[in-house]
Amino acid sequence: MKKTTLIGAMLATTMLAGAASAEDVTLTIESWRNDDLAIWQDKIIPAFEAEHPGIKLKFTPSAPAEYNAVLNSKLDAGSAGDIITCRPFDASQALFEAGHLADITDLEGMANFSAVSKSGWSTDDASVQYCVPMASVIHGFIYNKDAFAEVGVEVPKTEAEFFAVLDKIKEDGNYTPMAMGTNDQWEAATMGYNNIGPNYWKGEEGRLALIAGDQKLTDEPWVAPYRQLAKWAPYLGDGYEAQTYPDSQNIFTLGRAAIYPAGSWEVSGFNGLADFEMGAFYPPVQNAGDTCYISDHTDIGIGMNAATPNAEAAKTFLNWVGSSEFATIFANALPGFFPLSSAPVTLEDPLAQEFISWRGECESSIRSTYQILSRGTPNLENETWNASVAVIKGEESPEDAGKRLQDGLASWYDPQK
Template identity: 20%
Template sequence: MKVWKSVVSAALVSVLLAGCGSNAGTDNEQNEVKAGSTVNLKVFVAQPRLKEHYDKYIEQFKAKEKADKNIEVNVQLEMPPADNAPQILKTRLASNDAPDVFALHAVNEIPPFSKAGYLEDLSNQPFVDKLLDSVKPSVTDASGKVVAVPLETLSWGYLYNKDIFKEQGLEVPTTLTEMKAVVEKLKAAGITPFELSYKEAWVPQLFLPLTVGALTQTEHKDFVEKMNKDEASFSDMKALFDVFDLVNANGTDKALEVGADDGAAAYATGKAAMWIQGPWYAETILKSNPDVNFGVAPMPLNDNPDDTKINLSTSTSLAVSSSSKNKEVALDFVNYILDDKDSSAFYEALKFNPVAKVHTFKSFPWVDDALKYVNEGKAYQDPKIPQAVKDESGKALQGYYSGQLNQQQVIDALDKAWKSYNKVNK
């Protein structure tokens, strides 16, 4: 597997930003959609495992548009895998071929996409007043405009099998030394400690925000700021390897052959006690085994319990392209995502957290687990790491796992990726 590559994502962001002030947001003229019209709406969401739920909700939206406005809507739903989606979307945006509605990561992608002028201002849309006060800032750009409707808000670290922990008399570890003791006790009982599923690069990439997010709470508080100025290095984040090595040495086999969906199925059936993954896989896990009892806990990085915290983030969110030819219907669609009557059932089916005042469903047990840490102040906001750096980290850690790269080569790749990002964002 070839993993030592130049940073393609940074180049795409460069092209994307070059569009600012040219084609971006200029092809905007809208005519009111007349009753009896047919509109073709392109929607781009990189969550293929949840397709059946999106399909069902889209059918409800189409029925509502027909009933309310007598508009026939044909929705072309594109759901690429998460590994390919960012580059596909950036290429589309840069070539003026944007979907009408597309998913983006709120923390990582709103800043560059908004700067490039590719996001419609949604500040005056009805859904905005429904957002929880804690959620609204995450979909607001630097100029104060709301530019997306949030789907996923996350509290994550790793997943652990509560029944296995209880049977083995284990407590959730608060330090790396305690985690090592948990690992040894599981192995002594013949239980594999960790599920490994690195076929898709975005999964090993998860170790990056967990490491950076936690360490910037204590000894490296200005790491992100310094990296944005080319004044720091990932050599400050070597705890990444301490955790990654521990997990890999005590995990399931053939990680590079196992995708996240297969990993979810294996974890659901008890093949391992823990998985470095987020609760966004809850729906897939429970589909494989409705009776599995899992919780969410923060991953220890070292022996400082102050660094053991939950990651808080808003990830998948839906934006409207500023160049959409079907803006009226696109705006109807993103407003329907938080429909007073229908959205609670939609979010609950997806196993997502409530994000709006209109959401009435009860939070899930794993959400309550994470919330306990949040309420105790043991949480941090997902760090603002450029997407190009995250993409590079996934590939580099695949290479490190397979023995093709050493620690210094991984550090050099991540430093280079961030510097390349800086060059096109100064």
């Protein structure tokens, strides 16, 4: 009898455990960040599940180049995951307008984000939010501290000091002053024009005025950054015209260049390649005492599949994404990708900490071409690529570049007509 009772008790316990586990909700996460798989499996998922028993997470990334097509196919077939990782601006807005991303404007965790942070994943009028901001990348300049010490220069604060530093490095002759090529085009716009530009057009003030039609690309704040770019060529080294993005990375990390016009996404890669100490400085202002502006660009967000049967569990997860705990885990696992929430974060990587510290000194903005202004033809983002290259190479004047881009934008964008 005792044996029978014991077996019965064991069966009952097993059945209860099975029932409990059957009640667990599993949220499947769609993403293009397949290089982040280990970070999710080893750090993010265990931390969330420890705090939220009953909710399991499954991270199922696709290859970055295939993500949009794969995700759209799954959404159309009704087989997409509960959680959707969101690219910024138009790609995600199209998903929202197609009814695939849920309105999460009233999510409690959204209170932790500024209007600039939310701009990559909100409707044009900013009335509806459809993804929680996860991370941004910050633009500036990474420099070789050993090279600066050898040449006897210090971090420049003004534009005049910046060119004085470049002149002294060039005169010294042991280093290429700046590692950037124009072969791949996008660097000239992303690490050139949109890196230094916010200091001229005053960040969000100018960016929003351009969208509203109150400023034009022929106005001085938009032409002036091209004037600075036109002065970069002598400092980029021989053969910069044929130099690719990987070439520039190698030239800097091998210690052959003193300065690298950068995005913070380089931090973790450069840490593993450079055998010298690195520092970073934000784009120098025109005059001492001017307010500094940085491109603190919205890069990755995360939202909820409007068709998920697990909406409450998904909201619980998205609220956690807005927490200090998630921000700290994510930022330290991926140095150079910075949390967008106002929740406090401590970064362990000194170079990443240097980048994020600028938020306390400068005003944040995002790349000028990414919201609304690149929806037509000609595409303003792509046009900014070739204009930046043409100006650096001396093939187009800053004024002509501004006029060409303005004419292209006005040809399809009503507020600029």
